[in-house]
Amino acid sequence: MTIMISSHLLPEIESIADTIGVINHGKLMKEISMKEIAETNTAYIELVVAATKKAAYVLADKVQVNNFKIVDESKIRIYEQGITTQKVSRELMLHDVGIISISQHSETLEDYFLKITTEVGKAC
Numbered sequence: 001m002t003i004m005i006s007s008h009l010l011p012e013i014e015s016i017a018d019t020i021g022v023i024n025h026g027k028l029m030k031e032i033s034m035k036e037i038a039e040t041n042t043a044y045i046e047l048v049v050a051a052t053k054k055a056a057y058v059l060a061d062k063v064q065v066n067n068f069k070i071v072d073e074s075k076i077r078i079y080e081q082g083i084t085t086q087k088v089s090r091e092l093m094l095h096d097v098g099i100i101s102i103s104q105h106s107e108t109l110e111d112y113f114l115k116i117t118t119e120v121g122k123a124c
Contacts, residue, residue: 034109045077048075048101
């Protein structure tokens with residue numbers, strides 16, 4: 001049985017849909033199952049620190065993390081698989097990097113929608 005729902009309330013769609021279609025400016029951009037989205041989901045650890053340069057040095061040199069991005073003057077996102085928040089916080093504390101917050105995130109359906117529609121906008 002198929003039920004079609006058109007909605008901008010993506011958190012609700014995420015919780016009830018098996019398959020979604022991304023429509024941008026009236027054009028179907030992508031049809032994908034929620035399972036496929038979950039499998040390609042980009043999980044990351046987000047750090048807010050007092051000194052991003054020092055934290056980046058510790059991550060790269062001491063923790064051997066290479067897949068991270070400095071988002072702004074206090075925020076770093078770590079995309080490395082298999083690294084835990086406990087290991088990151090322990091190493092940063094051992095090297096006197098002040099941690100304001102540390103949290104684990106994963107992409108939502110809204111993040112996925114924005115990524116798809118942004119990529120299409122850049123290609124035009």
